[in-house]
Amino acid sequence: MINKTIKQSAWFFVIPVILLVAFNALIPLMTVVNYAFQETFGDNVFFWEGLTWFEQVLNSDRFHDAFLRQIMFTSVILLIEVPLGVAIALCMPRKGPWVSVCLVLMALPLLIPWNVVGAMWNIFALPDIGLLGYSLNSMGIDYNFTQQPISAWATTILMDVWHWTSLVVLLAYAGLSAIPEAYYQAARIDGASKWAVFRWIQLPKMKRVLTIAILLRFMDSFMIYTELIVLTGGGPGNSTTLLSIDLVKLALGQFDLGPAAAMSLIYFFIVLLICWVFYTVMMKNEQQ
Amino acid sequence: MPLHQRLVPAVYILFLMLPIYWLLSMSFKTTNEILGGFSLFPQDFTLENYIEIFTDPTWYRGYLNSITYVVINTVISVTVALPAAYAFSRYRFLGDKHLFFWLLTNRMAPPAVFALPFFQLYAAIDLYDTHIAVALAHCLFNIPLAVWILEGFMSGVPKQLDEMAYVDGYSFPRFFVRIFMPAIASGIGVAAFFCFMYSWVEMLLSKTLTSVAAKSIAATMTRTASTAGYELGLLAAAGALTIIPGAIVIYFVRNYIAKGFSLGRV
Amino acid sequence: MAKLTLQDIRHSYLSNPQTDGDFAIKHIDMVFEDGGAYALLGPSGCGKTTLLGIVSGLISPTSGRILFDGEDVTNVDTIHRHIAQVFQFPVIYDTMSVFENLAFPLRNRKVPESAIQSRVVEVAKMLDLEEGIHRRASSVTVDGKQKISLGRGLVREDVNVMMFDEPLTVIDQNMKWELRSKLKELHQNVRTTMIYVTHDQTEALTFADQVLVMYEGRVVQSGTPVELFEKPGHTFVGYFIGSPGMNILPCKVSGETVEFSGLPVECGNQIESMQSLQDSRTTTEIGVRPEYVRFSDQGIPVRIRRVDDLGRHQLVHVEHEQHGIKLICPEDALIPEGSARIQFDKDRTFLYANKWLAGEGSHP
Numbered sequence: 068m069i070n071k072t073i074k075q076s077a078w079f080f081v082i083p084v085i086l087l088v089a090f091n092a093l094i095p096l097m098t099v100v101n102y103a104f105q106e107t108f109g110d111n112v113f114f115w116e117g118l119t120w121f122e123q124v125l126n127s128d129r130f131h132d133a134f135l136r137q138i139m140f141t142s143v144i145l146l147i148e149v150p151l152g153v154a155i156a157l158c159m160p161r162k163g164p165w166v167s168v169c170l171v172l173m174a175l176p177l178l179i180p181w182n183v184v185g186a187m188w189n190i191f192a193l194p195d196i197g198l199l200g201y202s203l204n205s206m207g208i209d210y211n212f213t214q215q216p217i218s219a220w221a222t223t224i225l226m227d228v229w230h231w232t233s234l235v236v237l238l239a240y241a242g243l244s245a246i247p248e249a250y251y252q253a254a255r256i257d258g259a260s261k262w263a264v265f266r267w268i269q270l271p272k273m274k275r276v277l278t279i280a281i282l283l284r285f286m287d288s289f290m291i292y293t294e295l296i297v298l299t300g301g302g303p304g305n306s307t308t309l310l311s312i313d314l315v316k317l318a319l320g321q322f323d324l325g326p327a328a329a330m331s332l333i334y335f336f337i338v339l340l341i342c343w344v345f346y347t348v349m350m351k352n353e354q355q
Numbered sequence: 356m357p358l359h360q361r362l363v364p365a366v367y368i369l370f371l372m373l374p375i376y377w378l379l380s381m382s383f384k385t386t387n388e389i390l391g392g393f394s395l396f397p398q399d400f401t402l403e404n405y406i407e408i409f410t411d412p413t414w415y416r417g418y419l420n421s422i423t424y425v426v427i428n429t430v431i432s433v434t435v436a437l438p439a440a441y442a443f444s445r446y447r448f449l450g451d452k453h454l455f456f457w458l459l460t461n462r463m464a465p466p467a468v469f470a471l472p473f474f475q476l477y478a479a480i481d482l483y484d485t486h487i488a489v490a491l492a493h494c495l496f497n498i499p500l501a502v503w504i505l506e507g508f509m510s511g512v513p514k515q516l517d518e519m520a521y522v523d524g525y526s527f528p529r530f531f532v533r534i535f536m537p538a539i540a541s542g543i544g545v546a547a548f549f550c551f552m553y554s555w556v557e558m559l560l561s562k563t564l565t566s567v568a569a570k571s572i573a574a575t576m577t578r579t580a581s582t583a584g585y586e587l588g589l590l591a592a593a594g595a596l597t598i599i600p601g602a603i604v605i606y607f608v609r610n611y612i613a614k615g616f617s618l619g620r621v
Numbered sequence: 622m623a624k625l626t627l628q629d630i631r632h633s634y635l636s637n638p639q640t641d642g643d644f645a646i647k648h649i650d651m652v653f654e655d656g657g658a659y660a661l662l663g664p665s666g667c668g669k670t671t672l673l674g675i676v677s678g679l680i681s682p683t684s685g686r687i688l689f690d691g692e693d694v695t696n697v698d699t700i701h702r703h704i705a706q707v708f709q710f711p712v713i714y715d716t717m718s719v720f721e722n723l724a725f726p727l728r729n730r731k732v733p734e735s736a737i738q739s740r741v742v743e744v745a746k747m748l749d750l751e752e753g754i755h756r757r758a759s760s761v762t763v764d765g766k767q768k769i770s771l772g773r774g775l776v777r778e779d780v781n782v783m784m785f786d787e788p789l790t791v792i793d794q795n796m797k798w799e800l801r802s803k804l805k806e807l808h809q810n811v812r813t814t815m816i817y818v819t820h821d822q823t824e825a826l827t828f829a830d831q832v833l834v835m836y837e838g839r840v841v842q843s844g845t846p847v848e849l850f851e852k853p854g855h856t857f858v859g860y861f862i863g864s865p866g867m868n869i870l871p872c873k874v875s876g877e878t879v880e881f882s883g884l885p886v887e888c889g890n891q892i893e894s895m896q897s898l899q900d901s902r903t904t905t906e907i908g909v910r911p912e913y914v915r916f917s918d919q920g921i922p923v924r925i926r927r928v929d930d931l932g933r934h935q936l937v938h939v940e941h942e943q944h945g946i947k948l949i950c951p952e953d954a955l956i957p958e959g960s961a962r963i964q965f966d967k968d969r970t971f972l973y974a975n976k977w978l979a980g981e982g983s984h985p
Contacts, residue, residue: 178601
């Protein structure tokens with residue numbers, strides 16, 4: 068760790084970043100705040116509404132449902148992607164020509180535009196002509212993600228696992244490759260079992276990268292929009308309408324700007340809060 | 356190595372490749388074949404879909420537009436993130452920790468929240484439907500990311516390097532460009548990679564902020580999906596082509612991917 | 622505890638080694654007596670870490686056998702060799718407490734918990750770790766961590782040999798002293814065979830009863846610290862041990878006399894036949910330590926180049942023709958200026974043929 072010098076003029080180095088980010092973050096945020104607390108009928112005329120929109124959103128079943136679905140989705144994909152990603156990283160070769168081949172192929176889904184991911188899975192899962200849908204149906208499993216909520220959920224989760232598990236693999240792999248060989252040698256000398264090596268060496272050493280992985284996956288899964296709107300459009304019915312989709316439906320579909328803005332703020336606040344709690348808990352753990 | 360250990364990555368990669376294969380396979384089929392029913396391989400192999408994309412300006416301009424704003428965004432993000440990351444890694448100043456956290460919170464802002472206000476903002480300053488609008492909008496999440504990654508790499512460079520350069524009489528800008536930047540070259544590469552990646556894959560803002568002149572490939576694809584009816588082959592071909600830039604970029608940074616991840620700090 | 626025998630060990634990291642140069646260990650044939658304190662001394666890249674790996678079973682040698690108490694363990698895996706090792710930097714289990722770290726090897730071997738309890742406390746006491754034994758191991762200082770890694774070896778009572786791979790590299794200068802004497806004390810108490818690998822001669826000479834000097838994949842000499850100093854078996858030993866190292870000067874053997882730049886020099890070797898040293902494939906050199914060179918009225922004429930004051934003595938750099946020679950004089954000695962003559966102590970001056978001490982024993 069570098070010990071840093073105190074130098075207030077370092078602010079000058081940060082100004083361009085602040086200006087650019089603030090321009091993109093604060094002005095739109097102010098717009099949202101404006102809409103959230105006021106009612107408008109156009110022409111830049113606003114009426115103060117106070118917390119009305121917030122109460123309305125927080126009390127609506129629609130928001131509760133979307134929020135519950137969101138929590139469920141995020142929990143499920145975290146529970147699948149993190150252990151799966153770690154398991155795959157543990158099985159990866161440590162060196163040799165196959166490492167780069169594996170890494171390149173695994174990173175591929177991460178660089179596909181999100182609407183293409185959605186479209187790709189839509190085509191892949193179509194019940195009559197998609198490889199996945201056709202195979203499932205010909206195996207006698209009744210599958211149609213455009214009609215059945217369960218199929219839609221399964222497809223959504225499978226798509227997210229396909230799209231993002233590699234991120235966890237790459238991070239976990241980076242953490243694993245940073246463990247010096249001496250640790251494994253010491254464990255062999257100490258007679259440690261495979262499980263003990265994982266529990267007491269690999270897992271602690273991966274903790275930092277796994278924190279990053281979980282944080283990134285949490286944030287991104289909470290914001291998922293494009294892939295989902297292309298794949299299921301939030302349907303059938305509202306079964307896969309997660310927070311982002313609900314928000315856009317509210318804002319652009321019904322043009323209910325007030326409630327939409329209030330919901331945006333609540334939504335943003337929830338993401339921030341959970342990240343902050345998670346971050347604080349991890350840091351506390353670190354210091355012990 | 357035990358068999359199961361080779362099998363696990365192999366099966367996983369197979370799982371990753373299946374939907375991509377299906378996309379490619381679809382892109383080589385005619386519309387009739389697609390609608391006619393299931394077929395594992397293209398029966399009437401055709402390049403028709405690709406030919407249409409490469410001859411129709413609205414299609415290929417979509418790609419050019421997207422690549423243009425992605426490149427602009429990457430250059431802006433890395434350029435402004437460099438001095439900021441240097442300040443965070445070397446100095447303490449009033450509010451530095453809060454500032455760093457505030458920057459990161461912008462990485463957590465759901466684009467769906469910002470789509471509409473962004474539209475109003477960029478319309479108000481007459482940048483709507485320009486490449487620069489999308490490039491600037493993507494700075495919202497790419498600059499924090501770039502600062503975060505670069506700060507991690509810079510903290511790994513001993514401070515003695517800076518001090519040596521001053522002793523040798525380097526001015527700050529000359530030191531930064533000639534000595535410091537080469538020392539963190541791989542970090543700059545990794546940061547640029549991530550900026551490219553996130554700007555390239557983000558589609559909601561790019562679609563919201565463009566309409567004709569700077570229309571992104573996402574917007575073009577959405578239009579096809581909704582107006583041209585059920586032209587799955589064309590859509591598949593367009594999708595398949597969007598994989599190429601990403602694949603090229605990954606190939607170039609393949610040796611840095613794992614390393615870059617481990618050096619970013621929480 | 623065990624007597625450790627290395628028979629005809631050769632090792633190459635290449636799958637198909639051709640020449641001698643492909644071997645990291647060229648040829649080693651050694652016995653480590655039960656309960657001895659050994660040091661393996663050599664520059665980096667001489668093969669000492671490879672040799673450790675071969676003993677611990679992390680590397681299997683290209684050829685040769687390893688015996689523990691006469692029993693062939695060449696193909697036995699690490700855990701069943703019952704060895705312990707302390708690495709260059711501390712290897713500890715960060716998320717465990719100090720106690721759990723020490724108990725870990727025993728728990729893995731299914732030792733009953735009550736026995737673990739008493740044994741761990743005993744070892745912690747030996748290493749001065751009992752204070753804060755339930756703290757997390759990651760919060761301990763670096764030297765404390767190194768003690769923990771040492772302790773994980775000490776708790777096991779079945780250890781055949783304990784190995785140390787440059788264990789003081791990351792330790793502060795003032796703590797080095799303390800740990801070194803601790804180690805020496807431990808060896809006297811537990812009497813396990815210990816092998817200490819280092820490139821630092823002070824560490825090797827203070828720790829070990831027997832020092833093995835390694836150079837380019839071979840043990841070039843083994844002996845007590847005094848033997849290594851007084852009679853280096855190889856020019857490398859002369860150069861590597863002592864500070865500064867031995868003066869190594871080219872010489873010529875003609876008839877029964879050894880000549881250094883035309884002047885006769887007497888040597889302390891027992892040489893049966895000077896004849897064999899005179900063929901063209903043999904390079905001969907004489908070696909004499911700076912401690913055994915003195916100013917004199919007669920002898921080799923030299924010019925004085927420089928005098929370094931080293932506190933308790935002075936190091937004088939002189940030159941005869943193109944050959945630099947160093948000598949050590951007492952701090953109050955009067956150093957002549959300009960030119961002078963020097964003499965070598967004839968019992969401490971040795972003749973080397975192709976870098977090996979001439980005439981004594983057979984060498985490759």
